[in-house]
Amino acid sequence: MNIKQIISVIKILFSGIGMSLKIFIITLIIAIPLGIIVALIRNSKNKIFSYLMKVYILIIRGTPIMLQIIVVYFCPYYLFNIKYDRFVAIIIAFVINYTAYFSEIFRSGINSISIGQSEAAYTLGFNKFQTFFLILLPQTIKIILPAMSNEVISLIKTTSLAQIIGVTEMFALAQKQASYNFSVIPLVLVGMYYLVLVFIISIAFSRIERKLEYYS
Amino acid sequence: MSVLEVKELSKKYDNLEVIKNISFNVNEGETLVILGPSGSGKSTLLRCINNLEKITSGNITINGKEMIKEYKNSIPIYNDKKILNKINMDTGMVFQDFNLFPHLTVKENITESLIYVLKMDKKSAEDRACELLQKMGLINKKDSYPCDLSGGQKQRIAIIRALAINPKILCMDEPTSSLDPELVGEVLEVIKKLAKEKVTMIIVTHEIKFAEEVADKVIFMDKGIIIEEGNSNLIKKPKEKRTKEFLKRFLNV
Structure with a gap:
């Protein structure tokens, strides 16, 4: 590949970042709150829901x-003959998957906070909702940040x-360009794109970690 | 007037009976000190009063409100949430290991319940917090986080936090037991101050000298029952053998 071709590949890959980021951000926005809810249900005294x-x-x-x-996209089609948007299917599948992982991270965080915190909150009159959002959740966030950054990077x-x-997202474009140009350079380039994204995410997480270092 | 009435209270964990049919009263302005060896049910008693443990039988009345509404097949039915919440706000609790909220400043630890539970506006909540901090000589710590405080300071803040909601009765569960010896004094000073101001208190402690000084009423517990009860003279002149044995161990040290 000559330099001109490489630049054109870089541009094409860049146009695919949007889709990757869209999946990434929408999944996070939905899966994090759902993860908290699943963690709370899993922790609840209701045995059936917890199970x-x-x-x-x-x-x-x-x-x-x-x-x-594959199941999320094709099952509705084979069972009920329903066809729906592929992007929506991807979001649903990712949310279902990441909610499970996030919920376990949240659960481990919530459970590692001493029971004394909830007891003190109770004696001060906080209801369960206030206890969770004012006392437990802020402490949980600090505890789970390292585990969370792993999952978010993944x-x-x-x-x-x-x-x-x-x-069609960034990686699909890279594969197409690789076979079109008969070269592995597009794959190397896409790898660099991911590396940069992960680098940015890591920086963001260490910033948040530092912000929460005000107490121990 | 009785602020607290404990009537024929029992508490069982499965088959282990930790509190066996205990009754006593605490009047307004009184300081009750509960003494006894570990495992005698003192802490559990305080936790029942604060509704952190469910009782097995009997009843607890705080400021005229009963915790248990009725008995169905000898199972206690707790009163409605509304009444329990009121009872809850009438009792304050100071824990052995402080349980301050680590992510909040000293001031926020105190104001959080004033703002979110008592619905005070932020300004008057902060004024109240600062007033109490000033009184206890901790105003210069108002913006610190608990991790930057000594154990004694932490416990004094915890006492202020419990006091701030203006409870009718303040319970303290071994407030100095997790402190270094040199920090015990400052916490006891604060409690003495409160006793002088006629704050109604129940204190579980192993500080016998302090107990003698501060108590209007003393209860000695062992194995879930009240062995002996009386005024602070009980510490000097116990009648029961078990009380004597227990006190001897402390006073001879």
């Missing part, structure tokens, strides 16, 4: 995300699986 969440987490963590994407790279049901 259901356990099974959900077992299935999601126990099967490949590639399979989950999410940006996993967006490359969107292409298996035909959603």
Whole structure:
């Protein structure tokens, strides 16, 4: 490949970043609050709901995300003859998958806070809702940040699986360019794009970590 | 007037009976000190009063409101949430290991419940916090975080936090037991101050000298029952053998 071709590939890949980021951000926005809710249900005294969440987490963590994407997109078609937007399918599959992982991270964080915190909150008159949002959640966030940054970094790279049901994102473009140009350079370039994105995410997380260092 | 009435209270964990049919009263302005060896049910008693543990039988009345509404097949039915919340705000609790909220400043630790539970506006909540901090000589710590305080300071803040909601009765569960010996004094001073101001208190402690000084009423507990009860003279002149044995161990040290 000559320099002109490389520059054109760089531009083409850049146009695919948008889709990768869109999947990444929408998944985060939906899966984080859902993860908290699933963690709370899993922790709740209602045995049936708690058990259901356990099974959900077992299935999601126990099967490949590639399979989950395929099931989410093709099952409605084979069972009910429903065809729907591929992008929506990707978001649903990613949310289902990442909610499971996030919920376990949140659960470990919430459970590591001493019971004395909730007891003190109770004796001061806080209701359960206030106790969670004013006392437990802020402390949980600090505890789970390192585990969370791992999962979030994995999410940006996993967006490359969107292409298996035909959603064209950065990695799909790179593969196309690789075969079109008969060269591995587009794949190297796409790798660099991911590296930069992960670098930015890491910086963002260490910033938040530093911000929360005001107490121990 | 009785602020607190404990009537025939029992508490069982599965088959282990930690509190066995205990009754006593605390009047307004009184300081009750509960003494006894570890495992005698003192802490559990305070936790029942603060509704951190569910009782097995009997009843607890705080400021005229009963915790248990009725008994169905000898299972206690707790009163409605509204009444329990009121009872909850009438009782304050100071824990052995402070339980301050680490992510909030000293001032926020105190104002958080004033703002979100008592619905005070931020300004008057902060005024109240600062007034109490001033009184206890901790005003210069108002913007510190708990991790930057000594154990004694932490416990004094915890006492202020519990006081700020103006409870009818303040419970303290071994408030100096997790402190270094040299920090015990400053916390006891604060409690003495409160006793002088006639704040109604129940204190579980192993500080016998302090107990003698501060108590209007003393209860000695062992194995879930009240062995002996009386005024602070009980510490000097116990009648029961078990009380004598217990006190001897402390006074001979």
